[in-house]
Amino acid sequence: MTLNNRRLFTPEKPNDHTCALKVIDWYRQNARDLxxxxxxxxxxxxxxxxxxxxxxxxxxxxxxxxxxxxxxxxxxxxxxxxxxxxxxxxxxxxxxxxxxxxxxxxxxxxxxxxxxxxxxxxxxxxxxxxxxxxxxxxxxxxYHQPVPVVDTNVRRVYARLVQATFYSPPARKSELRLIADFYPSGKEPECAVALMELGALVCTASSPDCGHCPVYRECAWQRAGCPEPSAQEQAAKKKRVQKFIGTDRQVRGKIMALLRESKEVKRADIDALWPKPAQLSRALFSLIDDGLAEEHKAGVFRLPV
Structure with missing residues (x-):
């Protein structure tokens, strides 16, 4: 179901533990074989x-x-x-x-x-x-301990299912207590992994497959009429997404790939990886500062030994 689709059912007011048990049942039938x-x-x-x-x-x-x-x-x-x-x-x-x-x-x-x-x-x-x-x-x-586990997928599922928010807000400590209360007693480990799986496979970040969601009828976001994210929410989400192309992180990755292929690499070979000398030098010496590379001898680099 896309963001523009609307309710096709009579909504129901959710009970947290009932919802959690439905997600667990769905997980038992649909979990990836990791x-x-x-x-x-x-x-x-x-x-x-x-x-x-x-x-x-x-x-x-x-x-x-x-x-x-x-x-x-x-x-x-x-x-x-x-x-x-x-x-x-x-x-x-x-x-x-x-x-x-x-x-x-x-x-x-x-x-x-x-x-x-x-x-x-x-x-x-x-x-x-x-x-x-x-x-x-x-x-x-x-160790199967009853502790709340909250990753990006869990936060997103909880935000939509309980808080009627399409994009989860920035993480905060209070979420741990709220989500811990959502877990049925004695089923915390299975509920945590089930919520993660639901977020990874169905309640995805941009195009949730609501029609295949086990708590589709109980979802607060659905009950609210599937409201579009506000401009502020969309801007905040876009800001949190990290760019890669053209960044120092991309250049660092190229240098690391070269270092992994050889015992030693000459600076001239590193210089050939990227057209911007200043950015290349910055990336190289940041790898050295992070303990991921070392200058073995003048103008020759390698992975730390």
Whole structure:
């Protein structure tokens, strides 16, 4: 259903837990067969999937995740890897600093927690590179703890279903309590992943497939008559979308791709990657500052060893 379509049914006032149970039933029948959802997946594997999936399409994550789990099935295994080895294995997932933080994280787990991923949110938050969402996701999905997990998909589904808002507003701490109340007691982990899946497959950002939504009749946005986003909401949404083409991030990606292909790269080969010398230099030296590249000798660069 597009934004211009209107109600084709008699709306119903929703009950939060009834809605949640409907979403869970839908998830059980429609969930994607993602490898980290398999029975017996380790907490380390869950943590790895969550970090890799940040701002990266699942289709790109799956082969990388499977390769990493073959090579480094535990935090102790990964803690022994070298920096350049990790950056090459990260490939084109994007935001390669995540790979360095994962290495630091694995080493902290290995030394401080005897190689076992901690299960408390507070301990997870103390690990390098682990933010509030990832800590809660690991506690919920790996250890089945009843903690609210709120990502972009969950926020969008909740905003439409409960708040009648097409675009979710900027994140705030109070959402955790509100969404925690939405979860039926004892079904928090399954409800969280079900809301995520509904947002990924049906209640998508720009073209929601409302006709296939399990809570279509209860949706507050539908009951309000499918109001168009306001100009202010659209402007705020557009502002939050990051550009890529022509940015330093694109140039950094080109340099990293070249560095991954060779043990050493001459500056002249890097200069040939991009037509704007000042932007190229800025991108190169920002990679060095971030610990993603190093000048091995004058005019010769490589991944950190």
């Amino acid at each position: 490898p980290w959802r398999a029975e017996g997946t380790s907490p380390w594997a869950v943590l790895l999937s969550e970090v890799m999936s940040q701002q990266t399409p699942v289709a790109r994550v799956i082969p990388q995740w499977e390769e990493w789990m073959r090579r480094w099935p535990t935090p102790n295994d990964f803690a022994q890897a070298s920096t350049d080895e990790v950056l090459r294995a990260w490939g084109r997932l994007g935001y390669p600093r995540r790979a360095l933080r994962l290495l630091e994280c694995a080493r902290e787990i290995s030394t401080r927690f005897n190689g076992e991923v901690p299960h408390q949110v507070e301990d997870l938050l103390a690990l390098p590179g682990i933010g509030d969402y990832t800590a809660r996701a690991v506690a919920c999905f790996a």
